[in-house]
Amino acid sequence: MSTAVMNSPAKNVVKLGDKAAGRGVMDQVLVDLGTENEDVWTVCADMSTYLGSFRKAFPDRYIDVGIAEQTSVGIAAGLALEGAIPFVAGMAPFISMRSLEQVRSDVCYQDLPVKFVAWYGGLTTGGGSTHNAMEDIALMKQLVNMDVVSVGDPNMVGALMRASMDHPHPLYIRFGVGKGDPCLYDPETISVEIGKGILAREGSDATILAHGDLVFEALRAAEALAETGVNARVVDMYSIKPLDKELLLRCVEETGHIVVVEDHLTFGGLASSIADALMDERVMPRSFRRLGVPQIYSGFGSPQVNWAQYGYDRGGIVAAVIEMLG
Amino acid sequence: MADREQVRHLEGMAVEMRRNLLRLALSFDGPVHLGGDMSMTELLIALYHYGMNVDPADIRAAERDRFILSKGHGAVGMYIAMALRGFYEFDDILATYGQFGSAYGMHPCRTQLPALESSTGSLGHGLPIAVGLAFAARQRKQTHRVFTLIGDGESCEGSIWEAANTAGSYGLGNLVGVVDFNKQLMTNLNGNTMNLEPFADKWRAFRWNTIEVDGHDMAAICDVLDNLPPADGNRPTMIVAHTIKGKGVSFMERSIAWHANNLNQEFFDIAMAEIDAAAAKLEGAVA
Numbered sequence: 001m002s003t004a005v006m007n008s009p010a011k012n013v014v015k016l017g018d019k020a021a022g023r024g025v026m027d028q029v030l031v032d033l034g035t036e037n038e039d040v041w042t043v044c045a046d047m048s049t050y051l052g053s054f055r056k057a058f059p060d061r062y063i064d065v066g067i068a069e070q071t072s073v074g075i076a077a078g079l080a081l082e083g084a085i086p087f088v089a090g091m092a093p094f095i096s097m098r099s100l101e102q103v104r105s106d107v108c109y110q111d112l113p114v115k116f117v118a119w120y121g122g123l124t125t126g127g128g129s130t131h132n133a134m135e136d137i138a139l140m141k142q143l144v145n146m147d148v149v150s151v152g153d154p155n156m157v158g159a160l161m162r163a164s165m166d167h168p169h170p171l172y173i174r175f176g177v178g179k180g181d182p183c184l185y186d187p188e189t190i191s192v193e194i195g196k197g198i199l200a201r202e203g204s205d206a207t208i209l210a211h212g213d214l215v216f217e218a219l220r221a222a223e224a225l226a227e228t229g230v231n232a233r234v235v236d237m238y239s240i241k242p243l244d245k246e247l248l249l250r251c252v253e254e255t256g257h258i259v260v261v262e263d264h265l266t267f268g269g270l271a272s273s274i275a276d277a278l279m280d281e282r283v284m285p286r287s288f289r290r291l292g293v294p295q296i297y298s299g300f301g302s303p304q305v306n307w308a309q310y311g312y313d314r315g316g317i318v319a320a321v322i323e324m325l326g
Numbered sequence: 327m328a329d330r331e332q333v334r335h336l337e338g339m340a341v342e343m344r345r346n347l348l349r350l351a352l353s354f355d356g357p358v359h360l361g362g363d364m365s366m367t368e369l370l371i372a373l374y375h376y377g378m379n380v381d382p383a384d385i386r387a388a389e390r391d392r393f394i395l396s397k398g399h400g401a402v403g404m405y406i407a408m409a410l411r412g413f414y415e416f417d418d419i420l421a422t423y424g425q426f427g428s429a430y431g432m433h434p435c436r437t438q439l440p441a442l443e444s445s446t447g448s449l450g451h452g453l454p455i456a457v458g459l460a461f462a463a464r465q466r467k468q469t470h471r472v473f474t475l476i477g478d479g480e481s482c483e484g485s486i487w488e489a490a491n492t493a494g495s496y497g498l499g500n501l502v503g504v505v506d507f508n509k510q511l512m513t514n515l516n517g518n519t520m521n522l523e524p525f526a527d528k529w530r531a532f533r534w535n536t537i538e539v540d541g542h543d544m545a546a547i548c549d550v551l552d553n554l555p556p557a558d559g560n561r562p563t564m565i566v567a568h569t570i571k572g573k574g575v576s577f578m579e580r581s582i583a584w585h586a587n588n589l590n591q592e593f594f595d596i597a598m599a600e601i602d603a604a605a606a607k608l609e610g611a612v613a
Contacts, residue, residue: 060465063461065488065491066491066492066495068492070450070484071454071457071485071488071492073454074451074453074454074455074485074489075454075461075489075492076458077454077455078444078454078455078456078457078459078461078462079458079459079461079462080458081443081444082458082459083462084462086458101448101451102451105445105448106454109437109445110436110437110444110445111437
């Protein structure tokens with residue numbers, strides 16, 4: 001599996017507690033990767049604002065096709081067939097849905113190492129349900145040869161892009177708004193590896209498994225639970241496919257109770273992968289709860305308002321853990 | 327420039343390709359896309375045996391011209407044209423076509439069949455992939471061309487025009503499209519429902535250097551391939567080839583039934599007799 005230390009050469013490392021922009025990290029790391037490797041390309045469908053540094057540095061390896069996601073993915077497949085390493089950068093709903101068939105039949109069928117860097121995962125756009133990506137993980141993880149990671153810490157966007165360079169298969173890197181994201185980890189102490197989770201907070205009473213923006217909510221929920229005497233573990237399960245089964249089974253064994261929280265439909269995402277894995281291993285947790293988007297097309301409003309509405313913000317997580325511990 | 331002898335040789339190849347198409351369709355217990363295979367026969371022969379720089383002995387040569395069959399359901403036609411060029415053995419195709427484990431199936435699969443540039447099958451996908459190949463070649467200052475054969479039916483797909491717009495906007499002079507304009511879709515004649523006309527003008531409007539040709543006139547096709555603008559130019563080229571679906575077999579021509587169909591012995595005999603008669607006429611004209 002590919003690993004990368006968080007702060008390796010990315011220039012704009014920020015520290016724990018700071019806020020940063022995942023999209024800014026993306027653009028900077030693209031420049032770094034493009035400098036190191038002349039086969040790195042960036043393809044987008046009218047996302048030039050977010051790719052200004054790469055576009056300026058490598059105009060001949062930058063393709064903006066206008067608002068035409070399908071052809072952007074087909075072109076990326078063509079580049080990869082010639083040995084290039086294309087990053088397709090764009091909004092999660094359109095990469096995962098508008099160009100789904102190109103992702104499947106042009107990229108995954110041929111097992112091409114195209115990297116998809118997708119923001120606005122979950123209910124984070126404020127644009128309503130046309131722009132929300134609450135199905136993207138279900139769609140992407142279902143594709144043969146595709147691996148899927150979902151990132152909360154903005155530095156990890158870059159770290160996973162770096163790790164993807166040694167990953168010879170398609171990879172979907174999902175994050176949220178990509179602007180003003182809280183840094184969760186000290187970049188000098190955390191390394192990422194596709195296929196591994198991060199034990200973000202130790203605890204023994206229950207485990208909250210989360211990915212993306214909701215790792216931050218889970219950590220805040222664990223803090224609130226600690227004040228009531230509940231010692232909750234938090235795992236950043238950023239690698240959804242492949243899944244870190246070893247870590248999962250350890251959490252079930254050591255804490256018994258499992259809560260999965262994600263900015264995604266409650267069926268088809270991480271919670272479903274975990275439920276599948278536990279059934280396959282014949283492991284039954286003492287209790288199991290899934291928090292996320294129910295079968296509904298949500299309204300407008302900020303991510304936080306949406307998460308709270310459907311009970312998977314920090315308050316919802318606290319309530320679920322207390323309820324399951326009885 | 328193709329002289330008369332070369333053209334006659336290529337025409338003979340086209341006859342042999344049609345015969346092999348019929349042989350395969352007879353042997354295979356299932357439908358074969360004969361209509362579209364027959365309409366692009368001269369085009370594939372002209373590309374693989376005349377226009378494209380390809381070498382069956384060195385299938386990954388860096389300077390080779392690339393070819394992508396965007397109308398992937400024409401795979402049988404491509405396999406046979408490539409076999410005649412020396413890439414594959416027709417007997418292997420005949421013996422295994424469509425079977426589990428065979429590299430030769432209804433739609434081209436690059437990971438199973440060497441010498442293909444890309445898997446295709448779902449319509450509207452090949453042209454965008456070819457655009458990607460053309461971008462890579464231009465950035466690397468390679469001098470080869472990227473050819474892609476598309477169908478008129480798949481030109482109803484939005485992704486074709488997305489790619490057309492991209493290639494035109496970026497001026498990919500190393501990209502050459504050929505459209506098998508046989509005026510039919512799978513279940514209907516072009517024009518009964520959808521109307522692509524003015525088809526050539528659509529490509530022109532997308533900034534493509536657009537050339538119309540009779541897609542069954544080998545000399546004319548060779549002439550177009552001889553006179554392609556330089557690959558380092560700033561316009562992609564689209565060869566709009568007017569063709570007849572099912573060309574060469576009277577009961578298949580312009581017939582919806584023969585988009586894809588099973589061929590039994592009775593129909594095979596009739597069809598083969600027509601191809602043989604046309605071949606004899608060709609030879610007679612030569613003599």
